[in-house]
Amino acid sequence: MVSSLPHPTTSAGRDGLAALLARPDKAVVALDFDGTLAEIVPDPEQARAHPGAVPALAALAPRIASVAVITGRPAGVAVRYGGFAGVPGLEHLVVLGHYGAERWDAVTGTVRAAAPHPGVAAVRAELPGYLDRNGAWPGTWIEEKGRAVAVHTRRSTDPQAAFEALEGPLGDLATRHGLVLEPGRMVLELRPPGVDKGVALAEYVREVGAGSVLFAGDDLGDLPAFAAVEKLRSDGTPGLLVCSGSAEVTELAERADLSVPGPAAVVEFLAGLAKAVEEA
DSSP: OOSOOOOOHHHHHHHHHHHHHHGGGGGEEEEESSSTTTTSSGGGGOOBOTHHHHHHHHHGGGSEEEEEEEEESSSSHHHHHHTTOOTTTTTEEEEEGGGEEEETTTTTTTTEEEEOHHHHHHHHHHHHHHHTTOOOOTOEEEEEEEEEEEETTSSSSSSSHHHHHHHHHHHHHHHTOOOOEOOOOSSEEOOOOTOHHHEEEEEEEHHHHEEEEEEEEOOOGGGGHHHHHHHHHHTTTOOEEEEOSSSSSSSHHHHHHHHSHHHHHHHHHHHHHHHHHHOO
């Protein structure tokens, strides 16, 4: 194991990191955006990638099979907020937005997208009045995400109470329109079924023909990607699970092979990984 890198605490994680370092040309490094490459902020429109993220990824990407950013945001938004476009070294970066329903490839600079689910438009139209009827929590607000709609409670006077009070009614609304409710860090997202980071990651790993995979995330929406890596490991593809630590969400840390304290530490790890791959 490279001494400059933090050591995974599990044997499966150590095997995953060893496989990545042994054959970096067959490795996929996949990363969540918010909370992993970018700090969580009260206004999601103000989120930006950590200043060291692009340099670390530009150093790593040419030395491995691929880097993929997998996010619930629209792909184009993640590209802008990440500063990923036109960066030397990131020519083979892909951004899988809306949990894989959209895809931006750095090599072409274009976004490809599937047709939107009709339930999202129906929920978008109904949601403001629906929230008023189910308790108007001051500071709670709606984020338009194109192919999904999210209700944030972080700015509320009591974020956790608002989250818990709205979770049931929003789950009913999602079901009525053929959507699913995905809880996160003080956010409740209504989105189409069968679309998650695990599906997106597994499909991309198959497409690339990866021999190993690393996934880093911070929130409940990243659990399907964790499950996808665990399934890949059981099928013989080594993998490493990294948690960008948060006191708000503990489930990922409990399943991770390696936990680091937030985006700055994730970026430091990626930079160390790039150096380790270069020296291997």
